[in-house]
Amino acid sequence: MKIADVNIPNPVFLAPMAGVTDLPFRLLCKEMGCGLVYTEMISAKGLFYGNENTKLLLEVDEKEHPVAVQIFGSDAEIMSQMAKKLEETDIDIIDINMGCPAPKIVKNNEGSALMRNPKKIGEIVKAVSSSVKKPVTIKIRKGFDDNNINAVEVAKIAEENGAAAIAVHGRTREQFYSGRADWDIIKQVKEAVSIPVIANGDVFSPEDAKRLFEETNCNAIMVGRAAQGNPWIFKRILHYLKKGEILDEPLAQEKINTALRHAKMLIEYKGEYIGIREMRKHVSWYTKGLLNAGILRDKINKAKDYKELENLLLEYLQQINN
Ligand SMILES: Cc1cc2nc3c(=O)[nH]c(=O)nc-3n(C[C@H](O)[C@H](O)[C@H](O)COP(=O)(O)O)c2cc1C
Known part of the structure; x- marks a missing residue:
């Protein structure tokens, strides 16, 4: 598959996870066949001000490609400045976090807080995507809370403003990681836009992965928690999708x-x-x-x-x- 002009060998991706998807872990997932890896989320402000820790988070190995760097922030101007810096690095895709539920992020109107402000999402996507040639993607949730389910609206706005793909985690911010991910909302997003849709939430086995593809008609899936301590999940999912056989868990x-x-x-x-x-x-x-x-x-x-x-x-x- 492709995201804009970036070739991606297969549609089974590693979800960005702060504190988990650092360079060594991404390499292990890549060895197991993962199609696209994402960095941990990186603060746009941190990079803007040249923070040393942020630079380490941005390090990418040549064996990882294609790789997406995920940034978070709420200031369209700072984020587009940051994207220009990323344009000079060898990362392949710039992803914007619009799903992080952590209180300290939401308090700053970043991460999932953006789901409360679709207009702002449009401004950020436009500012960032028009500043760079690399594809700009976003990762969203179903909505902020049960009274504000707006993934479809947000996805359409993002597409109109230049997003090259959209990953959807089928939970609201209010749910954090509890309850079941709603795959139907992902299907609705897929029906509403023509850019690739990456489905995310609750893939814990090869069978789940197949069902997620079938139930949402998505272009790719993204695996988070099930990959922790388990990079083999990618090999097992890919094998099942191709051959219909379940490989044993590693000994x-x-x-x-x-x-x-x-x-x-x-x-x-x-x-x-x-x-x-x-x-x-x-x-x-x-x-x-x-x-x-x-x-x-x-x-x-x-x-x-x-x-x-x-x-x-x-x-x-x-x-x-x-
Ligand atoms: C420890 C941890 C850290 C996470 N960090 C990020 C992050 O930095 N950026 C992001 O977009 N999502 C982050 N997420 C959410 C995951 O990318 C994913 O959307 C979520 O875990 C649902 O997928 P899963 O059911 O396959 O785990 C994180 C999740 C976990 C468990």
Whole structure:
């Protein structure tokens, strides 16, 4: 498929997730066949003022392409200035976050708060898309709350103002991540616009992925939480879509080996102190559902360096394999 003139090898994408979809994790998902990866959301103001942390978030590896950078903000002028800076980097797509429900973001009228102001969405999309040649996409929710379900209206406005694709998470801001994602609203958006629509929410298995395509007629799907500690989900979804067969889940050995590789990549990227601490959540995801994983997690949370992490994981593997 294509988003504007960017070729995307397949329609199964990794959703942007703050604190999760950093460069090492994106590379692991890419290895498993993921069609398009998104960075964590990056503050437009942060980049505008040259914040060092923001620069790290923007680092992209050549093996990741195509890659979308997700920005958030509410000031059309700052966002278009920022997009011009991104135009000079080797990222492929600029995505604008219009779905983040976090109170500190909403308070600044950013993220999902924009869903309350479709006119402003039009202004932002126009300002950003007219400043750059790279495709500009948006990621929205169903609406702000149950009394304001406006994904279809917002999608039409975004398309008129130059958006190249729209990702829709079928929940309102008020729902955060609770309840079930409404796939019907995604279908309605798909019927209302002619740019590609990316469906998102509650894909936890290859069968879910197939159903989401069938029920919404979307152009692509986006997987978030199900990819945490589970980059294999992309390979399994793609295989199922192509062949109709369900591949087995990876064995504990493969999960542990990947967690260790992930740790090495993270340490190389962020240093040992931060890398080991950030690995704690990843290890708990990799080992979810494995025997005595809770006990392992408690130990991992005290690990201070790679060697300690490796010893704990290998010892654990030996125990569960005996
Ligand atoms: C830990 C976490 C961080 C997230 N961060 C972002 C983000 O930075 N930008 C964004 O648009 N959505 C973010 N989301 C929302 C996801 O992209 C996705 O819309 C949501 O998780 C629903 O998809 P899923 O059911 O496949 O998880 C985040 C979700 C989670 C769980």
